[in-house]
Amino acid sequence: MKKHILISIFLLGAFAACKKSWLEIVPQGSLVATTTQDYDKLMNDPDFYICYNIGGWGEAQLMGDEVAAERPYFVNKSPIRDALFQWKDSVYPQPSETPFTLNMNLRMMYELNKIVDEVMGSEGGTEAQKKGIRAEAMATRAFTIFNLANFYCKPYSASTAASDLGFPFTDVPDVNKDDFQRGTLQGTYDFIVKNLNDALADIPAKQPIVTRMSRPAVEGLLGKVYVFMGKYSEALPLLKDALVHVTANGQTSLYDYNQTLAPGGAFMPIDPVAGPNGPNLNLLDLRESVVSKIYTSGFYTGNQTGSDGLVLTPQAQALFGPDDLRLLFYTSKNPDNSVNPAGRLRKYGAPFQTNQFSRFGLELSELYLLLAECKARTGDLTGAAADLETLRRHRMPPAGAVVPAAIAGNRTALVKFVIEERIREFAMDGYRWFDMRRLSVDPLFAGTAHTHTMYNEDGSTAVYTLRQPNRWVLKFPRFFTDANPEMPDNP
Known part of the structure; x- marks a missing residue:
C-alpha cells in the first residue's frame, strides 16, 4: 500500500507536471472540488490509469485459453487464482472476499459520476474547458462499464441483448x-x-499526456465497442478517424522491434531475469498508447492474481513464426532458473517483483488490428492485409511480415488470421478472454471449445474445460449480492 501511494504521487507529478494540489493534501476529505481546475486535477487520479496491484485485467489474464500453467510455480498462491484458471462456478464464495477489479471500478464510478454531474457548475474555467472535462469523465465511465460488462454480463448478441x-x-x-x-x-x-x-462532441483533440481521453481515444474505443457488438460497418469509420487523428497528434507511434531488439537497440541487452527493457518493464513508456491504462501483470504479491506459473499453450506458441521478434519477450526458463524440459514459454519476470505491466486501454497496435478485422469482415481484404502488415513490419523482419496470399485473398481466413495476430501481440495480457467471449456468438467461430492444462511435476496433466455458456460470466461476489439481495446473480 505504501508503494502504491508513493508511486501514485510520483505519477501525478511525472504525468501531470503540476504543483501539489488539494487532491494530494486534502485532510480526511474535508475539502471538496469547487473550481474547474479542481475537476481537471481529479481527472489525473492515478486510479483512472494505473492499477498497481489492484484491478486491471488480472482476472482476464488467468482466464484466456492461450495460457497453460506449470503446477510447481502456479499453486499455493491464492485460491482465487486457482478458481479463475479452472473457470469455477464460484470464484469469490466468501463474504470477506472482495475482487480488486470490481471494487476499484465501482470506486472509480462514484468519482466519475461526481465529475460528470458537477463540473459544469464549477467556478472559473471556460465553457469549453468544463465540457472537455465532462467528456473525459463520460468516456472513462463508459470504458469502465464496458470492462465490467465483459466480466459480469453475457457476450453481446443482438438477438438476446434485450x-x-x-x-x-x-x-x-x-x-x-x-x-x-x-x-x-x-x-x-x-x-x-x-x-x-456524447463525449465526442466536446473531447479535446489532444491531451498533454495520453493517460487522459482524447478524440482519437474515444473514436477508437467506440469503434471497439461496436466490434464487440458485431457492428463492423459502424466501427470502421470511427477506427479510421482514430488512426488519422492519433497520427496527427504526434504522441503515439509503434516501436520497430527490428531496431529496438537489434544489438545496441533501446530494448537491449536482454536481462536474464527481467527480459528486454520494453514498455512492459517501464511504467512511464507510453509511446504506443492511444490512451494509457496499465495494470500490474507480474507475479503474485498478495494482489489476488498474478502470472506465476503461466506459460503459453503449445497451440499459442505455434502461432509465432521463427523470426517473430515478440518471442524475445518470452523465456523457456522457469522462475527458479531451471529450463522447462518441454520448451514451454513464459513471459520474462522476476518473482517477488511488481514491475511487470500490461496495457489495457487502447494501444496503437490494437487500433491497427481492429481496423484490419473490420476491413476484412466488410470485404476490404486488401486494406485489411495492409494494416496487418504495417503492424507486423514493426514486429519482425519485412520478409516475414507479409500476409500469405492464400490468407489475404480469403475473407474467413483473413479474419481468423487477425484473431491469431491478436494472440501474438497480446498473449498473456488478458485480451484473449475478451476475444473468446465475443467470438463465442460469432458464426465463424461457433462451437469452439476452450481448455486449460495444468502440467504436473510427474509429467501428467489436469485439463479444465470452460463450461459454456454459464462461465462466460463471473458470479458476483458475496459482499455484493448480500448487500443487494433482490438483484439477480449470474447462474
Missing part, C-alpha cells in the same frame, strides 16, 4: 445508494455507446 441481464451500474453520485438494478445488456451497451458519442 433480455440478457446487464451490469448494475449507476450514473448517480450517491454513496448511500443501495438499490442496484441490472437492467438489460442492451441497456448497458446503449449507455456505453451514448456516453462515448
Whole structure:
C-alpha cells in the first residue's frame, strides 16, 4: 500500500507536471472540488490509469485459453487464482472476499459520476474547458462499464441483448445508494455507446499526456465497442478517424522491434531475469498508447492474481513464426532458473517483483488490428492485409511480415488470421478472454471449445474445460449480492 501511494504521487507529478494540489493534501476529505481546475486535477487520479496491484485485467489474464500453467510455480498462491484458471462456478464464495477489479471500478464510478454531474457548475474555467472535462469523465465511465460488462454480463448478441441481464451500474453520485438494478445488456451497451458519442462532441483533440481521453481515444474505443457488438460497418469509420487523428497528434507511434531488439537497440541487452527493457518493464513508456491504462501483470504479491506459473499453450506458441521478434519477450526458463524440459514459454519476470505491466486501454497496435478485422469482415481484404502488415513490419523482419496470399485473398481466413495476430501481440495480457467471449456468438467461430492444462511435476496433466455458456460470466461476489439481495446473480 505504501508503494502504491508513493508511486501514485510520483505519477501525478511525472504525468501531470503540476504543483501539489488539494487532491494530494486534502485532510480526511474535508475539502471538496469547487473550481474547474479542481475537476481537471481529479481527472489525473492515478486510479483512472494505473492499477498497481489492484484491478486491471488480472482476472482476464488467468482466464484466456492461450495460457497453460506449470503446477510447481502456479499453486499455493491464492485460491482465487486457482478458481479463475479452472473457470469455477464460484470464484469469490466468501463474504470477506472482495475482487480488486470490481471494487476499484465501482470506486472509480462514484468519482466519475461526481465529475460528470458537477463540473459544469464549477467556478472559473471556460465553457469549453468544463465540457472537455465532462467528456473525459463520460468516456472513462463508459470504458469502465464496458470492462465490467465483459466480466459480469453475457457476450453481446443482438438477438438476446434485450433480455440478457446487464451490469448494475449507476450514473448517480450517491454513496448511500443501495438499490442496484441490472437492467438489460442492451441497456448497458446503449449507455456505453451514448456516453462515448456524447463525449465526442466536446473531447479535446489532444491531451498533454495520453493517460487522459482524447478524440482519437474515444473514436477508437467506440469503434471497439461496436466490434464487440458485431457492428463492423459502424466501427470502421470511427477506427479510421482514430488512426488519422492519433497520427496527427504526434504522441503515439509503434516501436520497430527490428531496431529496438537489434544489438545496441533501446530494448537491449536482454536481462536474464527481467527480459528486454520494453514498455512492459517501464511504467512511464507510453509511446504506443492511444490512451494509457496499465495494470500490474507480474507475479503474485498478495494482489489476488498474478502470472506465476503461466506459460503459453503449445497451440499459442505455434502461432509465432521463427523470426517473430515478440518471442524475445518470452523465456523457456522457469522462475527458479531451471529450463522447462518441454520448451514451454513464459513471459520474462522476476518473482517477488511488481514491475511487470500490461496495457489495457487502447494501444496503437490494437487500433491497427481492429481496423484490419473490420476491413476484412466488410470485404476490404486488401486494406485489411495492409494494416496487418504495417503492424507486423514493426514486429519482425519485412520478409516475414507479409500476409500469405492464400490468407489475404480469403475473407474467413483473413479474419481468423487477425484473431491469431491478436494472440501474438497480446498473449498473456488478458485480451484473449475478451476475444473468446465475443467470438463465442460469432458464426465463424461457433462451437469452439476452450481448455486449460495444468502440467504436473510427474509429467501428467489436469485439463479444465470452460463450461459454456454459464462461465462466460463471473458470479458476483458475496459482499455484493448480500448487500443487494433482490438483484439477480449470474447462474
